[in-house]
Amino acid sequence: MAEKNILDAFKENHDEKVIDTNRKMRVAIIGTGWIADAHIASYKKQPDVEIVAGCDLIPGKAAAFFKKHGLEGVKTDYASHKEMLADKSLNLDCVSVCTYNRQHAPCAIDSLKAGINVLLEKPMCVTLEEGIEILKAEKESGKVLSIGFQPRFDNNMKMIKKIVESGELGDVYYIQTGGGRRRGIPTPFGTTFIEDKTAGLGALGDIGCYALDCVLNAVGYPKPLTVTGHKGVYFGSDPNYIGYGEHHDYAEKFTTDDFGCGFVRMEGGIILDFRIAWAMNINTPGDSIILGTKGGLRIPSTDCWNGSIGGPLVLYKEVAGIQTETIIPVQSTPYDLFDMKIRTFIDASKNGTPAPVPASQIIYNQAILSGIAKSSELGHEIEIEIPEI
Numbered sequence: 001m002a003e004k005n006i007l008d009a010f011k012e013n014h015d016e017k018v019i020d021t022n023r024k025m026r027v028a029i030i031g032t033g034w035i036a037d038a039h040i041a042s043y044k045k046q047p048d049v050e051i052v053a054g055c056d057l058i059p060g061k062a063a064a065f066f067k068k069h070g071l072e073g074v075k076t077d078y079a080s081h082k083e084m085l086a087d088k089s090l091n092l093d094c095v096s097v098c099t100y101n102r103q104h105a106p107c108a109i110d111s112l113k114a115g116i117n118v119l120l121e122k123p124m125c126v127t128l129e130e131g132i133e134i135l136k137a138e139k140e141s142g143k144v145l146s147i148g149f150q151p152r153f154d155n156n157m158k159m160i161k162k163i164v165e166s167g168e169l170g171d172v173y174y175i176q177t178g179g180g181r182r183r184g185i186p187t188p189f190g191t192t193f194i195e196d197k198t199a200g201l202g203a204l205g206d207i208g209c210y211a212l213d214c215v216l217n218a219v220g221y222p223k224p225l226t227v228t229g230h231k232g233v234y235f236g237s238d239p240n241y242i243g244y245g246e247h248h249d250y251a252e253k254f255t256t257d258d259f260g261c262g263f264v265r266m267e268g269g270i271i272l273d274f275r276i277a278w279a280m281n282i283n284t285p286g287d288s289i290i291l292g293t294k295g296g297l298r299i300p301s302t303d304c305w306n307g308s309i310g311g312p313l314v315l316y317k318e319v320a321g322i323q324t325e326t327i328i329p330v331q332s333t334p335y336d337l338f339d340m341k342i343r344t345f346i347d348a349s350k351n352g353t354p355a356p357v358p359a360s361q362i363i364y365n366q367a368i369l370s371g372i373a374k375s376s377e378l379g380h381e382i383e384i385e386i387p388e389i
């Protein structure tokens with residue numbers, strides 16, 4: 001073998017996963033809007049998945065959705081998700097909850113109560129109280145509940161966690177995170193992201209949850225103890241707001257937030273400083289940084305949250321009395337993040353193994369987002385209380 005071929009052989013993936021296709025997982029989708037397209041595309045690639053049902057509040061939408069995806073024989077004649085979940089002939093193993101945020105809690109809880117494994121889109125829900133009810137339903141059901149944070153599977157996100165876990169940073173005491181877009185209120189597909197009655201949380205829930213997950217997952221999801229926060233609308237309700245290319249004519253429908261920020265005290269003495277925006281008069285509100293007693297990590301911001309990082313990570317250390325910087329090259333990820341989100345959920349459901357993105361962690365993410373909203377409404381700092389479940 002030529003030298004090059006031998007070296008290439010070292011790089012080959014020798015533990016390709018074998019999927020047992022004898023047992024097919026029967027899957028349904030609740031809510032057949034925009035993100036359901038990504039779920040269905042990934043489910044269709046899984047050789048051990050049968051998509052058997054789906055429903056949407058809008059009559060005819062689910063049937064048109066499956067037709068668009070070339071799927072025949074999928075049952076959609078349900079007036080509500082409850083009616084679908086009650087159809088025992090479906091023998092459902094798994095559901096994807098792809099509804100807007102305000103319907104996350106009822107759909108996830110009803111599915112778990114029906115004994116079905118749940119992949120719940122992000123953010124987990126709108127209020128902390130809903131999140132607690134979801135956790136209770138998960139525990140009572142003994143089923144898998146995974147939350148739809150596909151950036152978790154990005155190799156750069158994994159690298160951030162590896163660096164923290166390696167001890168290179170020492171004791172972490174301060175984190176700055178967030179992000180946003182200069183102009184990027186998500187209205188191209190309608191108003192479900194910007195109306196309180198459907199979304200409940202605006203930029204906070206839509207992209208804030210990702211910025212939090214990036215750093216909190218890295219440091220082991222410490223429990224938030226207190227939150228002081230603010231949320232506001234500075235662009236969305238302006239009839240003259242002009243987004244990327246399209247004129248924004250939803251000003252009076254805008255009833256969520258386009259900016260949010262917070263200061264959070266967490267267990268272990270970690271302070272979190274956070275901000276997020278759908279629109280702002282600056283390119284980025286700054287890189288994410290993790291400060292520890294032995295090192296610091298800079299995570300370059302992206303112009304728009306895209307599930308990864310804006311450039312190489314930089315690790316700052318003192319070595320033999322010299323201040324050093326180590327550049328950690330951007331890692332490629334050799335698979336589609338969404339496919340991995342679906343695959344890991346199916347594997348956990350099939351084998352009864354822990355959820356790939358556990359709700360027991362994401363409840364802290366939710367507590368911060370809901371805490372910012374609540375603190376903003378009350379005008380003062382609040383304490384976070386999460387009962388033992």
Ligand SMILES: NC(=O)c1ccc[n+]([C@@H]2O[C@H](COP(=O)([O-])OP(=O)(O)OC[C@H]3O[C@@H](n4cnc5c(N)ncnc54)[C@H](O)[C@@H]3O)[C@@H](O)[C@H]2O)c1
Nearest residue numbers: 031033034035055056057081098099100101103121122192
């Ligand atoms: N992971 C990601 O990358 C990603 C990307 C976009 C959106 N999302 C999340 O996905 C969710 C949905 O976003 P979207 O853009 O698809 O919204 P959307 O408004 O396009 O679709 C939501 C659909 O759910 C339906 N629905 C609501 N409640 C229902 C119920 N009880 N039963 C049946 N159908 C119901 C609505 O009629 C609508 O068709 C949001 O929570 C959003 O945060 C995740």
